[in-house]
Amino acid sequence: MHETFAALADPQRFRIVELLRSGPRPVNDIGERLRLQQPQVSKHLRVLKEAGLVDVQPRAQQRLYALRAQPLRELHEWLERYHQLWDARFEAMDELLEELQQEEKPHGRSKK
Amino acid sequence: MHETFAALADPQRFRIVELLRSGPRPVNDIGERLRLQQPQVSKHLRVLKEAGLVDVQPRAQQRLYALRAQPLRELHEWLERYHQLWDARFEAMDELLEELQQEEKPHGRSKK
C-alpha cells in the first residue's frame, strides 16, 4: 500500500494514471499528451508497474500500458475502514479522550 | 491530493494515521504506542497537518491530534471516478486501441 501511495504521490505519475483512466496507451502517446520526455515517461511507468498500478502489453514495437484495478480496489477497501469518520461526530470522541489521558503511562515503570 | 498521497506514502505516517483512526491522541501517546521518538512524531504530525490530514487541539500542555475526514473523503471521491474499471472488461478496450494507434502522430508535421 505504501508503494501505491508513493507512486501516486508524484504529480507526473498522477497525471499518467489519470490519462490511463481513458484506456491503455503506448509510451510515446503518453509523453506527447502530457508533454513529458520519453525517458521520463518510461521511468515513471516503471515505478507504476512495480507498484502494480499498471500492466504492460507488447503491441508490435510499442508497449501498451494499462491501469490495473487491484491496487485501486485495495485503496478503496482501506478507505472503507475510515468510512465511520465521515459521518461520525468526532467531537464525541473528545470525551473518550479523557480516559486515554489517564492510562497515559510514563516510559519508566513506577511513578517516582 | 498530491500532498495527501505524499503524506500517506511514508510508513511511519501511515501508522500514525492508522492509530488515529481509533480517536484523537496526544503526541507522546503516539510515540509510545508506535515506538517512535517524540521529535519524529512531531515532525510527521507536522506533515500530516500541512496535508490537512490531521487537526490539532490544545489540551493543557498537550496537543490532541485527530484525523480529519475531508482528505479521505476527497480521496474516496477521486477513487469513485475509477470505479468503472473495477468491473469493466478492460480487454474490450484493446480493440479501441487500434484507433489510438492511427491517430498517433509524429512530433514533426509531415512524414518525410
Add this chain to the structure above:
DNA sequence: TCGGTATATTCCCGTCAAGGAATATATGGC
C-alpha cells in the same frame, strides 16, 4: 516566578528520487 512536563524546532548527515542528456535494447519492414 520557577521547575517540570509536553511538544516543536534546528542542525547534521545519509539516502533517495526526479529531471536532463546520452546511450542501449528490442522489434518490424525491406
Add this chain to the structure above:
DNA sequence: GCCATATATTCCTTGACGGGAATATACCGA
C-alpha cells in the same frame, strides 16, 4: 542482416526527506 521506430537504461546533478541528537518553546502547578 540493416535501418528506422519505439522504448528502456544509465550517468549525473540537485533537491527533498527521514532519522538522531540537541535545543527551544509552551503551558501547568505551586
